[in-house]
Structure formats: C-alpha cells, structure tokens
Amino acid sequence: MMAGAERTRTRTRAEEALARNFAALASDDAVHEMRSQAFDAFMEKGLPHRRVEDWKYTDLRALMSDAPPPASPASPQAAEEALARADVFAGIDRARIVFVNGQFLPALSDLKGLEEDVEFASFGRFLAGGGALLVATDQADEAEAPVLALNGAFVTDGAVLRIREGAKLARPLEIVTVYAGAEPGLQTLRHQVSVGDGAEAVILQSYVGPDDVAYHTNAVTDVRIGKGAKVKWVKAQEEGNKAVHLGLDLPRVDADAVFDPFLFAAGSAVARAEIRLIFDGEGASAGIRGATIARGRQHLDTTLIVDHAVPECTSQEFFKAAIDDEAKGVFQGRINVWRDAQKTEGKMMSQALLLSESAEFDNKPELEIFADDVVCGHGATCGQIDEEMLFFMRSRGVPMEEAERLLVHAFLAEAIEEIADEDVIEALEARTRRWLSLASEVR
Amino acid sequence: MLEIDNLHAKVAEDDTEILRGLSLKVGPGEVHAIMGPNGSGKSTLSYILAGKEDYDVTDGSITYKGEDLLEMEPDERAAAGVFLAFQYPIEIPGVGTMTFLKTAMNAQRRARGEPELTTPDFMRQVRELAGALNITPDMLKRPLNVGFSGGEKKRNEILQMALLAPSLCVMDETDSGLDIDALRIVADGVNRMRSPERSIIVITHYQRLLEYIVPDHVHVMSRGRIVKSGGRELALELEENGYAEYVEAA
Numbered sequence: 001m002m003a004g005a006e007r008t009r010t011r012t013r014a015e016e017a018l019a020r021n022f023a024a025l026a027s028d029d030a031v032h033e034m035r036s037q038a039f040d041a042f043m044e045k046g047l048p049h050r051r052v053e054d055w056k057y058t059d060l061r062a063l064m065s066d067a068p069p070p071a072s073p074a075s076p077q078a079a080e081e082a083l084a085r086a087d088v089f090a091g092i093d094r095a096r097i098v099f100v101n102g103q104f105l106p107a108l109s110d111l112k113g114l115e116e117d118v119e120f121a122s123f124g125r126f127l128a129g130g131g132a133l134l135v136a137t138d139q140a141d142e143a144e145a146p147v148l149a150l151n152g153a154f155v156t157d158g159a160v161l162r163i164r165e166g167a168k169l170a171r172p173l174e175i176v177t178v179y180a181g182a183e184p185g186l187q188t189l190r191h192q193v194s195v196g197d198g199a200e201a202v203i204l205q206s207y208v209g210p211d212d213v214a215y216h217t218n219a220v221t222d223v224r225i226g227k228g229a230k231v232k233w234v235k236a237q238e239e240g241n242k243a244v245h246l247g248l249d250l251p252r253v254d255a256d257a258v259f260d261p262f263l264f265a266a267g268s269a270v271a272r273a274e275i276r277l278i279f280d281g282e283g284a285s286a287g288i289r290g291a292t293i294a295r296g297r298q299h300l301d302t303t304l305i306v307d308h309a310v311p312e313c314t315s316q317e318f319f320k321a322a323i324d325d326e327a328k329g330v331f332q333g334r335i336n337v338w339r340d341a342q343k344t345e346g347k348m349m350s351q352a353l354l355l356s357e358s359a360e361f362d363n364k365p366e367l368e369i370f371a372d373d374v375v376c377g378h379g380a381t382c383g384q385i386d387e388e389m390l391f392f393m394r395s396r397g398v399p400m401e402e403a404e405r406l407l408v409h410a411f412l413a414e415a416i417e418e419i420a421d422e423d424v425i426e427a428l429e430a431r432t433r434r435w436l437s438l439a440s441e442v443r
Numbered sequence: 444m445l446e447i448d449n450l451h452a453k454v455a456e457d458d459t460e461i462l463r464g465l466s467l468k469v470g471p472g473e474v475h476a477i478m479g480p481n482g483s484g485k486s487t488l489s490y491i492l493a494g495k496e497d498y499d500v501t502d503g504s505i506t507y508k509g510e511d512l513l514e515m516e517p518d519e520r521a522a523a524g525v526f527l528a529f530q531y532p533i534e535i536p537g538v539g540t541m542t543f544l545k546t547a548m549n550a551q552r553r554a555r556g557e558p559e560l561t562t563p564d565f566m567r568q569v570r571e572l573a574g575a576l577n578i579t580p581d582m583l584k585r586p587l588n589v590g591f592s593g594g595e596k597k598r599n600e601i602l603q604m605a606l607l608a609p610s611l612c613v614m615d616e617t618d619s620g621l622d623i624d625a626l627r628i629v630a631d632g633v634n635r636m637r638s639p640e641r642s643i644i645v646i647t648h649y650q651r652l653l654e655y656i657v658p659d660h661v662h663v664m665s666r667g668r669i670v671k672s673g674g675r676e677l678a679l680e681l682e683e684n685g686y687a688e689y690v691e692a693a
C-alpha cells in the first residue's frame with residue numbers, strides 16, 4: 001500500500017479533528033465545492049509549523065492541540081448575555097454589527113444613523129443562497145495562507161459592508177465578534193469591507209468570549225480603501241483565556257487614502273493577528289500600530305506585510321508589547337518596497353518590555369527594498385522596566401507591582417496615543433488599565 | 444526620629460566604599476543641614492535613606508522611629524513617613540502627574556490602613572498646594588516632570604512632599620537650579636511644613652538657602668562621614684573658608 005504525499009507524515013490531533021469536522025459539513029451545493037477546494041489546499045500542507053518561514057515563531061502544530069467543531073448557535077438570551085462583555089468601546093457612541101458564535105444577529109445589531117451611508121448584508125445570506133461569494137483575494141492564496149484556507153472551508157458568516165463614496169460616517173461602526181456558551185466551538189467569519197472614494201470612517205472590531213472555554217476564532221477581512229478615503233481601523237482582541245484566535249486582514253489602499261489600523265491584543269491563549277497591506281495608488285499612507293499585553297502562558301503574534309508597489313506612499317509601523325510571566329510575544333514585520341515604488345517612506349519600530357525572567361519576545365522587523373529613491377528604516381528593542389523610574393515611584397509610596405503596572409501602561413500608551421481619535425485613545429487606555437488592574441486616570 | 448550609627452556603604456557592583464562610618468542623630472521637629480564637597484556621599488546617604496538598591500550597607504545601622512529602616516522596602520519607608528526630594532528628579536513619560544500623585548497618596552493611605560482619598564478631596568488638596576508653589580494647572584496635566592524646567596521639577600518635588608506630609612523630609616540640593624523668586628517660594632513651602640513632629644534634612648551647597656530655611660544644626664560631610672557639626676554659624680564659616688580643612692581631616 002503506497003502512501004500519497006498526504007500520508008508521508010502523521011497528522012496532528014488538531015489536523016485529525018479538522019478533517020473530521022470538515023467531513024461532517026458534507027453537502028452537494030456549489031458552496032461546498034469551494035469549501036472543499038479550500039480545505040484540500042489546507043490539508044496539502046497542514047497546520048503551519050516552525051520550518052515554515054512565516055510561522056517560524058508561532059508553530060501551530062505545537063500550539064494548537066485540538067480543533068473544536070463549528071460552534072452551535074447561541075440562544076438569544078445567551079447571546080445577549082455574552083454581548084454584554086463586548087464593552088471594549090463602551091464609552092463610544094457607535095453603530096454595531098454583531099456576530100455571535102459565527103452568526104449575524106440582526107436583533108442585537110444597530111446601524112441607526114448610517115442607513116444613508118452604509119450598505120450592509122450578511123455574508124451568511126449569500127452562503128445560504130448558494131451564492132458563490134467566497135471570492136478569492138489576490139493578497140493571499142489558500143495554498144500558502146492556512147488561515148485563509150481554513151476560513152474558506154469553515155466560514156459561516158461575515159459582514160459585507162460598503163461605505164458610499166464621499167460619506168462621512170456620523171458615528172464609528174463596530175463589528176463585534178462574540179463567543180457564547182461553555183462548549184468549545186469554532187467561529188469562522190469572512191468580512192468584506194469596501195470604503196468608497198473620499199469617504200471617512202472609524203471602524204472598530206472587537207473580539208470577546210468567555211474564559212476557560214477552548215473555542216477558536218478565525219476571521220478574515222478583505223478591505224478596500226478608496227481614493228482619498230480616510231479610515232481608522234481598530235481591532236481589539238480580548239478573547240477568553242483559552243481561546244485560539246487567528247486573524248488575517250487584507251487591506252488594499254488606493255491613491256491618496258489614509259488608512260490607520262491599530263491592533264490591540266490582550267486575550268487568547270494563542271493568537272495571531274496578521275495584516276497584509278498593499279498600496280494600490282500613489283500618495284497613500286498607512287499608520288499601522290499596535291499594543292500587546294501578554295501574561296500567564298499566552299502566545300500572541302503580530303505579523304505584518306506591507307507592500308509598497310506604487311510610488312510615493314508612506315507607511316509607519318509602531319508596535320509595543322509588554323510580556324510577563326511565561327508568556328511569549330512575536331512581532332514579524334516586513335516592508336517590501338518594489339522597484340517602481342520610488343519616493344516611498346517606511347518607518348518601522350517594534351518595542352517590547354519583558355517583565356519577567358521567563359517572558360520571551362521574538363522581534364523581527366525586516367525591510368526589502370528594490371527601489372533606489374526611498375527613505376526607510378526600522379528598529380527593534382527588547383528591554384526591561386526602567387529601574388530609576390521604578391525607584392522614584394516606590395520612594396513615593398507606590399508598591400513595586402503597582403509602579404510596574406503604571407510604567408507598563410505608560411509604555412503601551414505611547415503607541416495608543418498615536419491613534420488620531422480621542423475617544424478611541426480613551427477607550428483603549430481605559431482597557432489597558434483594566435487589564436493591568438490600575439485605577440482610572442485623574443485629569 | 445532618625446538615628447544613623449556608624450554607617451558603612453558601598454556601591455553594590457564594586458567595592459568602592461562611599462559612606463565610611465557616618466553617624467547622625469535627628470530629633471523630632473529639628474532641621475539639619477548637611478554641606479560638603481562634591482562626591483562626599485551626600486546623595487548616596489539620601490538614596491540609602493530612601494531605600495535605593497544600588498548600594499550595600501556593610502556595617503552600622505539606621506533607626507527610624509525606633510524601627511530598623513534598612514529592613515523596609517522603599518514604599519514601606521514612604522508610607523512610614525520618609526520622603527526624599529531628589530537632586531535630579533526624573534521624567535516619567537506616559538504617567539500623568541495627577542494620576543501619579545493620587546496613586547502615591549492612596550498607596551500610602553492603604554499601607555497605613557487609612558481610607559483612600561476621593562477624587563474631589565484629592566483635587567482640592569492639590570489645587571491648594573500647587574497654587575502656593577506656583578505650579579500651574581497646565582503643568583499638572585502633563586506627564587510627570589516631562590518638559591518641566593529644572594526649577595519646575597524642584598517645585599514639583601516640594602508639591603509631592605507637601606501632599607504626602609512625611610515625618611522625615613530629606614531634601615537633596617532642592618535649591619540648585621532655582622531662581623531667586625522660586626527659592627523663596629520653595630523655602631516658604633518648606634517652612635510652612637515645619638512642625639514639632641516633622642524633621643527635615645536639607646542637603647545644600649549654598650548658605651543662601653539656610654537664610655530662608657534656618658537650620659538647628661549644620662554638619663559638614665567629607666569622604667563619607669560627618670566630620671564637623673555645629674550651629675547655623677558653621678554654614679557661614681564654610682562659605683568663607685571652603686572645605687579644605689575638612690577634606691584634609693577626613
């Protein structure tokens with residue numbers, strides 16, 4: 001009996017579970033055909049591991065011990081209760097599109113005031129209608145992007161959003177992803193967001209769920225930013241402490257647009273937040289920033305690929321991570337400046353604060369430059385809390401731990417404060433203080 | 444209040460002894476001035492009182508209100524009433540001045556088993572004291588000492604001292620970097636704090652400060668010990684003759 005390529009290695013427990021879960025989805029509609037292609041593409045290589053360059057520091061074969069079946073829908077009451085935890089942006093008057101256990105819940109959503117400017121449909125509707133909307137993206141393909149492949153195989157819903165040309169959204173729009181229930185399950189979402197030329201919007205994404213439930217979230221977001229549009233995009237990953245979160249955002253930014261994503265990460269046992277950004281038109285800019293707090297045995301990975309394919313675009317990447325206990329943080333950032341991308345400006349900085357002897361951080365910023373007239377730079381630091389500052393605070397009576405936490409907050413706030421939106425800054429700083437158990441700010 | 448006996452201390456990483464048998468007694472309500480040439484160990488003494496870990500005490504003892512001060516953590520010392528106004532107050536970016544002040548006050552109160560201050564009570568106290576020290580609301584809005592001038596940093600130290608109301612104030616060259624008006628403002632602030640229950644140690648190079656904050660005792664420190672003690676006239680004499688005689692003696 002000869003083994004196919006497939007069988008030259010033994011599958012991990014999680015891969016076995018994925019195969020079982022996928023087999024259970026069997027159906028003969030057109031959507032399933034596409035799911036199968038995606039799943040086959042995934043199984044070809046299986047879970048990524050440390051010998052795959054992009055996953056060198058986040059070995060999913062080792063980190064993902066199991067794969068739960070697709071989540072069952074939550075009861076309306078359970079959904080509502082779980083949603084109460086999604087209060088990351090509570091202080092901001094915002095519209096909301098809510099997904100619980102991978103299902104859009106219209107009753108909990110609210111798009112008031114945005115009807116004129118935003119067209120919304122749930123991706124689930126397209127899937128149910130057999131509509132083949134699992135559009136391939138050219139920013140990633142299933143053969144090399146396991147998160148995308150798994151997304152294609154298991155997707156149940158998502159937001160299909162279009163913001164009209166020239167619209168100025170009256171309030172921020174939040175896409176909420178909540179896990180409800182005590183049983184582990186998988187929620188898989190695919191969002192497609194397209195922001196029209198000249199539109200202005202603040203788009204928030206929050207991910208929350210219960211502690212002690214080993215649920216998984218897989219979320220892929222296609223984003224189109226039209227010419228001259230201005231968009232702030234803030235993702236807060238506050239999943240439960242046993243969760244696995246795999247996120248892949250695929251923004252394309254057209255000429256003269258300003259696109260500023262921020263990645264806040266504090267939840268999950270294992271998480272990867274990946275952004276692959278492509279500049280599509282000249283004169284665009286992106287400020288890509290983030291703050292990570294990892295503790296216990298958390299493994300939190302931020303991966304960026306920024307492609308400067310056209311001239312005169314600017315990207316600034318600024319990431320901060322505070323890693324405590326036995327947690328591990330990863331930052332991989334790559335800026336590619338292709339041959340035609342003259343007059344590119346790219347500046348990448350990643351700073352980590354290690355708060356314990358066994359905390360670990362892999363910090364890997366890279367530049368690949370094929371154009372000759374560019375201004376690019378990158379830096380990375382890994383440091384400890386400043387002893388002088390610590391002593392100063394302690395000499396005023398602040399106990400060691402609290403002084404440390406104040407300094408961690410100050411460190412992370414430097415990235416948060418780069419977001420050009422006071423309300424969002426306030427929300428994320430309050431959140432940071434909450435994760436660090438600090439009292440609220442006095443102004 | 445404070446009794447330092449035959450204190451020997453060195454830098455933790457090497458063997459250079461900085462304090463070499465220093466003894467000093469400070470009673471409640473007293474103001475002591477310590478003067479001495481650069482490098483004689485004045486700041487080191489103040490750091491050791493506050494509990495900085497860069498130094499090892501190799502011999503001698505420090506007793507504060509009957510307790511072994513050296514056994515206490517820096518924050519415990521602060522809660523017990525020890526305060527050091529730093530010679531070079533550092534900037535702490537990202538930590539708001541007001542947030543820091545309230546955190547420190549409430550941490551001390553918690554440590555002493557007292558109820559925490561409410562925000563309005565806290566604000567009222569800060570406003571009162573800041574006004575008297577010519578510290579503007581704008582300065583209080585900034586991160587701790589960030590962008591403060593040298594003199595503003597020193598005034599901010601005195602604000603913290605006034606808010607925390609310690610029993611033992613150690614002021615390390617608080618006067619250096621202050622203009623004439625600020626010197627008077629700071630001195631007035633310190634004088635308002637003089638009380639029979641509070642002791643003050645001022646480290647200074649200049650007799651001028653001692654015209655405003657009149658000390659009960661003046662000590663000369665040289666090469667890690669107190670080599671001469673006297674009344675306030677000793678400061679005048681030092682201004683006249685310098686330290687040569689004491690450096691030799693040490």
Ligand SMILES: Nc1ncnc2c1ncn2[C@@H]1O[C@H](COP(=O)(O)OP(=O)(O)OP(=O)(O)O)[C@@H](O)[C@H]1O
Pocket residue numbers: 454461479480481482483484485486487488497530
């Ligand atoms: N952490 C340290 N490492 C090495 N040497 C130190 C350290 N701290 C103090 N010293 C040395 O100890 C001596 C005393 O320093 P200290 O700062 O206490 O002097 P000082 O009396 O305050 O001087 P000044 O009047 O200039 O402020 C100096 O020679 C200084 O270089």
Ligand SMILES: [Mg+2]
Pocket residue numbers: 485486487530615616
């Ligand atoms: Mg000194």
